[in-house]
Structures are given as C-alpha cells and as structure tokens.
Amino acid sequence: MGIWNEKDISMRGLEELRNCDVVFAEGYTGRMQEGSLKRLEALIGKKIIILPREEVEEEKRILNEAVSKKVALLVPGDPMISTTHISLKLSAEKMGMETKVVHSSSIITAAIGECGLQVYKLGKPCTLAIWSKGYEPTSSYDVIVDNIERGLHSVVFLDLKGRCMEASEAIEQLLRIDKSRQRLKGLSAVVLSRVGSKEQKITYGKADALLKANLGKAPFILVIPGKLHFVEEEALQRFAI
Amino acid sequence: MGIWNEKDISMRGLEELRNCDVVFAEGYTGRMQEGSLKRLEALIGKKIIILPREEVEEEKRILNEAVSKKVALLVPGDPMISTTHISLKLSAEKMGMETKVVHSSSIITAAIGECGLQVYKLGKPCTLAIWSKGYEPTSSYDVIVDNIERGLHSVVFLDLKGRCMEASEAIEQLLRIDKSRQRLKGLSAVVLSRVGSKEQKITYGKADALLKANLGKAPFILVIPGKLHFVEEEALQRFAI
Numbered sequence: 080m081g082i083w084n085e086k087d088i089s090m091r092g093l094e095e096l097r098n099c100d101v102v103f104a105e106g107y108t109g110r111m112q113e114g115s116l117k118r119l120e121a122l123i124g125k126k127i128i129i130l131p132r133e134e135v136e137e138e139k140r141i142l143n144e145a146v147s148k149k150v151a152l153l154v155p156g157d158p159m160i161s162t163t164h165i166s167l168k169l170s171a172e173k174m175g176m177e178t179k180v181v182h183s184s185s186i187i188t189a190a191i192g193e194c195g196l197q198v199y200k201l202g203k204p205c206t207l208a209i210w211s212k213g214y215e216p217t218s219s220y221d222v223i224v225d226n227i228e229r230g231l232h233s234v235v236f237l238d239l240k241g242r243c244m245e246a247s248e249a250i251e252q253l254l255r256i257d258k259s260r261q262r263l264k265g266l267s268a269v270v271l272s273r274v275g276s277k278e279q280k281i282t283y284g285k286a287d288a289l290l291k292a293n294l295g296k297a298p299f300i301l302v303i304p305g306k307l308h309f310v311e312e313e314a315l316q317r318f319a320i
Numbered sequence: 321m322g323i324w325n326e327k328d329i330s331m332r333g334l335e336e337l338r339n340c341d342v343v344f345a346e347g348y349t350g351r352m353q354e355g356s357l358k359r360l361e362a363l364i365g366k367k368i369i370i371l372p373r374e375e376v377e378e379e380k381r382i383l384n385e386a387v388s389k390k391v392a393l394l395v396p397g398d399p400m401i402s403t404t405h406i407s408l409k410l411s412a413e414k415m416g417m418e419t420k421v422v423h424s425s426s427i428i429t430a431a432i433g434e435c436g437l438q439v440y441k442l443g444k445p446c447t448l449a450i451w452s453k454g455y456e457p458t459s460s461y462d463v464i465v466d467n468i469e470r471g472l473h474s475v476v477f478l479d480l481k482g483r484c485m486e487a488s489e490a491i492e493q494l495l496r497i498d499k500s501r502q503r504l505k506g507l508s509a510v511v512l513s514r515v516g517s518k519e520q521k522i523t524y525g526k527a528d529a530l531l532k533a534n535l536g537k538a539p540f541i542l543v544i545p546g547k548l549h550f551v552e553e554e555a556l557q558r559f560a561i
Contacts, residue, residue, distance in 0.1 A: 081330060086331045088330060088331060089330050089424065157425060157433060162438065165438075172558070183424070184423035185429040189398065189421075193400070195406045204440055308403070310406055314410060
C-alpha cells in the first residue's frame with residue numbers, strides 16, 4: 080500500500096486489486112491514514128476485509144480462500160517487511176499457488192530521502208518497543224551506537240503495538256538507557272511525523288531540544304544521523320531547531 | 321517511478337504528473353523497462369523530456385523552467401537516492417520554490433523482500449563499479465565483509481555507467497578481490513534479474529555455481545546473505561541451484 084494512504088498504491092497494485100476476487104488487509108505492521116481503506120474500496124469497487132494479527136499469522140483464512148479464488152493481502156509500506164508475510168508466501172507456494180508481490184514505497188528509503196541523507200550510508204534498522212513492567216529491551220540502543228561508530232545512519236521504527244509510540248517517548252527511552260551506558264553523548268536525532276502526507280513534519284536537533292519542541296503527530300519514525308557529508312548537513316539544517 | 325515500468329508509479333505520482341506543466345526524466349541512476357516513458361507519456365497526455373546526466377547535475381534547465389511552471393523530474397526507483405537529487409531540491413528551496421517528493425518502490429526493500437530476507441538485517445548497501453585500466457575500486461568488498469561479520473545482508477548495486485554490469489562480471493570481480501583478501505571464503509550470493517517484472521529471475525548459490533548458471537538478463541542486483549533465520553533459509557532454498 081505504500082507509506083501514507085490509498086494514493087500511494089501503484090497503478091500495478093490497483094490493477095491487481097481490480098482483478099482480485101477477495102481483498103484482505105492487515106493494519107498491524109504499519110499505520111495508513113485513517114479512511115485509506117474506505118477510499119480504496121471505492122476505487123476498486125469491492126469490499127476490503129480487515130484481518131486481525133492472529134488471522135494473518137494463522138494463514139488459514141487467507142489460504143482457504145486462495146484455493147479457488149484470486150486473493151490479495153494489502154500490507155502497509157513495501158510488503159514482506161515481516162516474517163509473517165514471508166511465511167504466508169511460502170505456505171501458498173507449498174500448496175502450489177502462484178504468488179506475486181506488488182511493491183510500493185517503503186518508510187525506510189522515504190525517511191532517508193526526506194531527510195536528504197544518503198541511502199548508501201544506511202545502517203541496520205531497528206525498532207524501539209513501548210516499555211512495560213519487566214519488558215524494557217535495549218538492543219536497539221546498541222544497534223544505533225554500532226551504526227554511529229561506523230558513520231552510518233539509523234532508521235528507528237517506533238512501536239505500533241496497541242498504540243503508536245510517541246516520538247518524545249522514544250527519545251526519552253534512548254536518553255534513559257544512555258544514562259547508564261553513556262555511548263550516545265549529545266545525541267542528535269531527526270523526528271519524522273506522517274511521512275508522505277500533507278502534514279509531514281521533520282524536526283532535527285539535540286535530544287533535549289526535541290523534547291521541548293512540537294514534533295507533529297503519530298505515526299513517527301526517527302533517523303539518527305551518522306557521519307554527515309556537507310550536502311547532508313545542509314539538507315538537515317532545513318529542519319534544525 | 322518505482323522499480324520496473326510505468327505501472328510502478330503511484331496514483332499520487334500520476335496525479336501530480338497530470339497537473340505538471342513540464343515533465344523531465346533522468347535515466348542514469350537506474351534503468352526502467354524499455355518503452356516505460358513512451359507509455360507514461362500516453363497515460364499523462366504530455367511529452368516527457370529526457371535529460372542527460374550533465375543537465376540534471378547543472379540544475380539550470382530544470383530550475384529555469386520551475387521559476388514560472390510546475391515541473392516534475394522523474395527518477396527511477398524511490399527518488400533522492402543520489403546526492404544530485406538532494407542538491408537539486410535544496411537549490412529549488414533556496415530559490416523559494418515549493419518542492420515535493422512522491423515516493424515509490426525502491427529496489428533496496430524490493431530485493432530483500434523478493435528474496436524473503438528480513439529488512440531488519442539489512443546492512444550498509446554498496447555498488448560494484450565496472451573496472452577499467454587504473455580504476456579497480458575494492459571498497460564494496462570491504463562493506464560486504466563487514467556486513468557478513470555482523471550477520472547482516474548486503475544489497476549490492478551493479479554499475480550502470482554506460483552499460484549495465486552483468487551479474488557474472490560482478491561475481492567474478494568479488495572472487496578476484498577475494499583471491500588476495502580471502503575474507504569471503506565459500507561466498508554465496510543471490511542474483512536478482514529484472515526485479516518487479518514478469519521475467520523476474522532469482523538465483524541463489526555458491527559463487528562458482530552461479531557463474532555456470534543462466535542468471536537472466538540485466539539489470540541485475542545482488543544480495544549477499546548474512547546470518548540466516550530458518551524462515552529466511554527456507555525462502556532462499558526456493559532459488560537454490
């Protein structure tokens with residue numbers, strides 16, 4: 080489905096959807112603009128059935144339909160980002176079904192591009208999880224430190240489980256981990272709000288300054304810059320606070 | 321423009337093109353299917369002016385038109401992958417022009433997804449250049465070694481300067497560097513031909529086996545897998561020779 084709403088679907092995607100018998104959608108690996116599926120239904124002239132996470136992971140409902148019908152599963156962003164999608168494709172192929180992925184815009188390259196950073200310096204991406212009692216993972220902190228040490232940019236996804244994580248929450252989490260680890264001294268970050276939309280907002284600055292700024296609305300993604308080329312530096316200065 | 325042909329443009333992109341006064345295109349940062357621009361011209365009902373690399377880099381022709389008209393620059397893949405595009409956007413903004421990027425599918429996430437590999441294990445991308453007398457860069461070899469040591473997957477672009485580099489040429493180049501460096505013993509690679517097209521062909525195997533196989537037609541991209549999760553391993557086995 081691409082990064083923001085129904086208009087981010089490619090013409091190839093639209094054509095495939097119009098030729099499908101059944102159209103499912105999942106909305107838990109990414110968030111599209113509210114109303115996107117309703118408007119897409121009007122465009123393709125058929126109902127879209129939204130599946131909860133469990134039904135996508137169980138695969139049964141999708142595969143059962145696909146035995147005799149042409150079935151689509153709509154996925155936010157560029158598909159195949161999650162193991163679930165890969166497993167589903169493998170299962171369908173094992174059952175002798177023909178499968179096809181229609182690609183679209185991904186938040187990974189879109190975020191880097193909107194910042195004006197070079198995709199050649201993209202490091203391993205990571206995700207910050209919403210912490211809860213007894214669940215306070217810190218592995219993404221290590222990924223960011225490792226990327227910075229190698230001069231690479233980090234694309235940091237924010238948790239979507241249940242609710243969208245706030246950008247300030249993500250920055251506070253990184254600062255909290257940094258209190259004991261001390262590897263990200265003077266952390267600077269780019270906060271991207273609603274990439275690809277008319278309300279897109281990008282803010283660049285030191286962590287403490289970001290916490291005081293209006294960063295826009297969820298969904299967010301963070302980019303932690305690595306070593307900057309002068310054109311990258313100039314590009315980022317447009318968003319500096 | 322997305323990864324393969326005019327159908328990979330999003331509906332948002334098509335709408336913008338229809339509202340433009342002048343449509344330029346560059347074709348040197350990526351290769352679209354032959355005839356894509358001709359078919360796109362028919363879809364948007366206007367001429368597309370193809371600019372050589374120098375004219376995109378000089379910026380003058382594009383910016384001069386944009387002073388008084390709504391101008392688009394069509395770029396293969398997801399735009400902003402090259403410093404030239406970022407510079408152009410910065411120049412336009414300095415002149416007080418409103419700019420907008422319409423995102424589309426990128427070969428980076430598409431290649432990883434088609435392989436069935438996890439985007440969370442994507443390492444720094446790199447490019448293999450066509451060697452000539454006195455120009456035999458080896459830095460991409462180091463990037464691949466570094467990614468493998470971290471368990472990360474490498475997306476390896478093949479040179480497009482003048483002609484599309486052949487996949488076998490790329491593998492031979494890696495093997496040649498490895499003769500002296502010896503860091504990629506038993507190198508396995510995934511060769512992807514024409515990703516996103518009907519002729520898409522993916523081949524996975526040891527470097528020496530790949531050199532004997534029919535790998536499809538250019539344009540190619542390579543993926544060098546890092547540490548494999550069992551679902552990734554299963555996904556790759558579909559393409560094993």
